[in-house]
Amino acid sequence: MIRKLKSGEYRLYSRKKDPKTHKRRNLGTFDSLEAAKKHEREVQYFKRH
Secondary structure (H helix, E strand, O other): OEEEOOOOOEEEEEEEEOOOOOOEEEEEEEOOHHHHHHHHHHHHHHHHO
8 A cells, every 4th residue: 555645755554454553554665656566566475475
């Protein structure tokens, strides 16, 4: 899940909410939407390998 911040950067959040905090985990902040999407693909690949 990618959200645009007021600063113009993009932040990648986990798809599921953290059971303890009931919020989504921050998985990194990126300058461009393409970079955030690339990292999201890397995360999904890593989860399955």
